[in-house]
Amino acid sequence: MEIKVTDSRIYVELEGGEEAYISFRLEEERKVIVVRTTFVPKAYRGKGIAAKLTEKLLELAQQKGYRISPLCSYTRKYLERKRPDLIVE
Numbered sequence: 001m002e003i004k005v006t007d008s009r010i011y012v013e014l015e016g017g018e019e020a021y022i023s024f025r026l027e028e029e030r031k032v033i034v035v036r037t038t039f040v041p042k043a044y045r046g047k048g049i050a051a052k053l054t055e056k057l058l059e060l061a062q063q064k065g066y067r068i069s070p071l072c073s074y075t076r077k078y079l080e081r082k083r084p085d086l087i088v089e
Helices: 049-064 073-082
Strands: 003-005 009-013 019-027 032-039 067-070
Touching: 003 049, 009 049, 019 049, 032 049, 032 073, 049 067, 049 073, 067 073
Parallel strands: 032 067
Antiparallel strands: 003 009, 009 019, 019 032
């Protein structure tokens, strides 16, 4: 699974032209990644795809020295369990 990163999305292309993704925006002045949503098509849920995308998000945050503002409930729960130190409101 090849995870791709743009300036506003982390995504993976799935079969049939579908995508699973995290959408975000960078707030460079605050050094924050604001996560808007995490989406995985129904047929692919429960397979760990969202977790892999979120791990890539954590890599991006660490590379940039940013914290994460999780507007997305999935990302918030993931960070609360694994990296609460990265959460910023």
